[in-house]
Amino acid sequence: xxxxxLTAAYALDALDPAEAEAYEAHLSQCEQxxxxxxxxxxSAAGLAFATVAPAPPPRLRVAILDAAAAERSNVVxxxxxxxxxxxxAVAAAAxxxxxxxxxxxxxxxxATHVTAAVLVAPDRTARLQISGLAxxxxxxxxxxxxxxxxxxxxxxxxxFAGRAVTLRGTLPPHATVAVTLEPxxxxxxxxxxxxxxxxx
Amino acid sequence: MKRxxxxxxxxxxxxALVLMAARSEESxxxxxYDRYGRAAYGLALRVLRDPALAEDAVQEAFLxxxxxxxxxxxxxxxxxxxxxxxxxxxxxxxxxxxQRRRADSLEGAPEPSVEGVDEDAWLRLQRERVQAALRxxxxxxxxxLELAYYGGxxxxxxxxxxxxxxxxIKSRMFSGLAGMRELLGEPGMEVSWTSTT
Numbered sequence: 072x073x074x075x076x077l078t079a080a081y082a083l084d085a086l087d088p089a090e091a092e093a094y095e096a097h098l099s100q101c102e103q104x105x106x107x108x109x110x111x112x113x114s115a116a117g118l119a120f121a122t123v124a125p126a127p128p129p130r131l132r133v134a135i136l137d138a139a140a141a142e143r144s145n146v147v148x149x150x151x152x153x154x155x156x157x158x159x160a161v162a163a164a165a166x167x168x169x170x171x172x173x174x175x176x177x178x179x180x181x182a183t184h185v186t187a188a189v190l191v192a193p194d195r196t197a198r199l200q201i202s203g204l205a206x207x208x209x210x211x212x213x214x215x216x217x218x219x220x221x222x223x224x225x226x227x228x229x230x231f232a233g234r235a236v237t238l239r240g241t242l243p244p245h246a247t248v249a250v251t252l253e254p255x256x257x258x259x260x261x262x263x264x265x266x267x268x269x270x271x
Numbered sequence: 272m273k274r275x276x277x278x279x280x281x282x283x284x285x286x287a288l289v290l291m292a293a294r295s296e297e298s299x300x301x302x303x304y305d306r307y308g309r310a311a312y313g314l315a316l317r318v319l320r321d322p323a324l325a326e327d328a329v330q331e332a333f334l335x336x337x338x339x340x341x342x343x344x345x346x347x348x349x350x351x352x353x354x355x356x357x358x359x360x361x362x363x364x365x366x367x368x369x370q371r372r373r374a375d376s377l378e379g380a381p382e383p384s385v386e387g388v389d390e391d392a393w394l395r396l397q398r399e400r401v402q403a404a405l406r407x408x409x410x411x412x413x414x415x416l417e418l419a420y421y422g423g424x425x426x427x428x429x430x431x432x433x434x435x436x437x438x439x440i441k442s443r444m445f446s447g448l449a450g451m452r453e454l455l456g457e458p459g460m461e462v463s464w465t466s467t468t
Contacts, residue, residue, distance in 0.1 A: 078445070079445035082448060083444060085424065109347055112356055114448040116356055116359070117455055118416065118421070120310055120394065120401045121398055122310075122421075124313030124317065127309060131312070135304060135330050139300050
């Protein structure tokens, strides 16, 4: 059995259990197949959208969320305990993404997804962690901002190279954390566009 | 997709929501369900042809997401792909166990009418794109994809059913999926919650 040519069938869940097991073992050793599987799985999942069906009954949502709540204590947090995950955000929802997405794309050719997390400690200090953002171009820096609610001016919260930054000062309740690209040394007011933002 | 009155997480990407779910944020799971529950249910119903079994498959898949969200690797796959993969795997497992697989391809069992189905515009756009892409594939490739993905047939069963060598089936499935990728990957057509390049 040539395992390389089972990728499409695996993506379609069209292997027998023994074949699937053999393919999975192969997958752990074959980067090429992992890449191809990622692509073909995306195509396969796209087929889900071709179906026409009535909406699921509302009880299904309730049942899922109830069961999840009951299992909650089993889920192990990933981050160190002293950081309380408060909000997570990311680059740009599609709708808001027209300007943002362009800017992010232009900054990081070849990158895939950008994800970011704002981790808020009990004393309201906070740390921003980002995955997938390319280093800033020469002569530029990323700058984090804390934007309080109520229309107050954005407050500079630290310069960083794209991966993580402990935000300067404390985070007011419901404040927005944003990231922009600024000239080296930073700015006193954000330069548009905002690359990432998260409301905590 | 049913929009709730308050969707405070609506601005977050799917991938960020999975990260939140990994930290036991139930609101993130609820938001993911609101985005993909309907597609998930449509898929499960298409494979299983039984509303109760479809509900079970969707519930199991979302609970699997809840339990294993910490293992999700955003660099490797879109969250929507992962979620629908979880749903599909459970639906196929069930259909094989229950021997409820569809005997016919698309022509044999027409799709339910769109009329009267209250549907999100985004979902409708997605459906039209994917259906158009499927239609433009060669018949043999489309048939292989539909029987495998919606019918739950394994590649060996497909080879037997269609009277073709296994290698031909593998090749049709691969070409079909690769073709779908080409057809759906047109710039400007992608609707995504994350920015991708």
